Amino acid sequence: NAGVxxxxxxxxxxxxQSMTLQCAQDMNHEYMxxxxxxxxxxxxxxxxSVGAGITDQxxxxxxxxxxxxxxxxxxxxxxxAAPSQTSVYFCASSYWGQEQETQYFGPGTxxxxx
Amino acid sequence: xxxxxQDPGPFNVPEGATVAFNCTYSNSASQSFFWYRQxxxxxxxxxxxxxxxxxxxxxxxxxxxxxSQYISLLIRDSKLSDxxxxxxxxxxxxxxxxxFGTGTQLKVEL
Numbered sequence: 001n002a003g004v005x006x007x008x009x010x011x012x013x014x015x016x017q018s019m020t021l022q023c024a025q026d027m028n029h030e031y032m033x034x035x036x037x038x039x040x041x042x043x044x045x046x047x048x049s050v051g052a053g054i055t056d057q058x059x060x061x062x063x064x065x066x067x068x069x070x071x072x073x074x075x076x077x078x079x080x081a082a083p084s085q086t087s088v089y090f091c092a093s094s095y096w097g098q099e100q101e102t103q104y105f106g107p108g109t110x111x112x113x114x
Numbered sequence: 115x116x117x118x119x120q121d122p123g124p125f126n127v128p129e130g131a132t133v134a135f136n137c138t139y140s141n142s143a144s145q146s147f148f149w150y151r152q153x154x155x156x157x158x159x160x161x162x163x164x165x166x167x168x169x170x171x172x173x174x175x176x177x178x179x180x181x182s183q184y185i186s187l188l189i190r191d192s193k194l195s196d197x198x199x200x201x202x203x204x205x206x207x208x209x210x211x212x213x214f215g216t217g218t219q220l221k222v223e224l
Contacts, residue, residue, distance in 0.1 A: 035214075042118065042201070042214035043158070058211075090157055103212065105157035 001026050006091050006106035013081040013113045021076040021109050023091030031094045032074040033058070033103070034066065036087040043090065049074055081113045115140055120202050120215040127222055131192050135218045137202030138184045146205035147178055149187050151198045152217065158201055161187075192222045 007022045025032065033048035035058075045058030049068040063085060065077040074093075078085060091106040120137045127133045139147075147164035162169065164176040164185050175188040185202055202215035 033211075040122075040216060042116075042216045044214075045211065048211065102160040105159070107157050108155075 003027065004091055004093055004104050004106035006089075006109050008109060009107065010110045011112070013078070013111065015082060015113060017081050019078050019081065021078075021089055021091075021111075023074045023076065023106055024072050025074075025091075025093040025104070025106075026072065027093060027104065028071060029093035029095055029104075030071070031103075032068065033092050034064070034074070034076045035090045035092065036060065036085075037090060037108075038087050046076065046089075078111075081111075083113045085111065086113045087111060116215075117141060117213045118202055118204050118215040120218045122216060122218060124219040124221050127192055127220070129192060129194060129222055129224055131222075132188065132190045133192055133220060134189075135187045135200055135202075135220075136184055137186070137215055137218075138182075139202075139204045139213075140183070141204065141206060141213075142183060144183075144204045144206055146212075147176075147185050148203040148205070148212075149174075149176055149185075150201040150203055150214075152201055153198050158214075161200070189220075192220075194222050194224070196220060197222045 004025045030051045034046040035043040037043045044060045047066040049055045089109045092103040094103045118139050149161040150158040151161045152158040164178045168177045173190045177186045199217040199219045201217045204213050
């Protein structure tokens with residue numbers, strides 16, 4: 001199993017550009033989520049999904065869209081990039097409903113918005 | 115007040131030392147508790163879950179105090195390879211949503 005994969009690893013954008021961060025998992029997990037990590041702050045939840053076709057907002061959803069057309073994939077779209085979106089983005093997955101279950105994280109995407 | 119608070123450190127300790135981290139959480143309805151480890155520029159990985167009765171995994175011991183709403187992690191006989199940031203993570207009722215602390219940095223030195 002590859003686990004959780006994310007592409008790209010690094011990206012530089014100009015303000016106003018749009019892009020999609022890809023996330024895929026091969027563990028058949030129902031639950032997937034996107035976090036951003038900034039210095040001095042804990043990981044913050046952007047959006048999450050409890051299964052194909054179902055998504056919901058997390059703590060910091062503004063400026064981001066998600067979709068979940070398959071169990072495996074959960075892309076994160078930046079609609080119009082802003083410097084405040086410079087961050088490290090982590091995708092994670094786990095089984096749904098088992099609160100003691102581990103969340104598995106992808107390796108992260110480092111995004112710089114100029 | 116932050117939902118999950120940790121001392122950011124860094125904690126600089128010699129190899130072989132015992133070190134303890136504490137974490138406090140504000141939501142009394144929280145039901146699941148974890149310690150994650152994050153190496154520099156890497157993704158977080160689960161170190162251990164924390165149970166009400168306390169639990170131990172080798173050199174690592176985790177404790178939960180629900181009345182005082184704090185969680186602790188004790189590392190005995192520190193190794194150089196333990197150098198990392200330790201994230202306190204709390205889950206609320208009703209699903210998998212987790213709240214992460216900002217992390218405590220540990221540096222183990224020769």
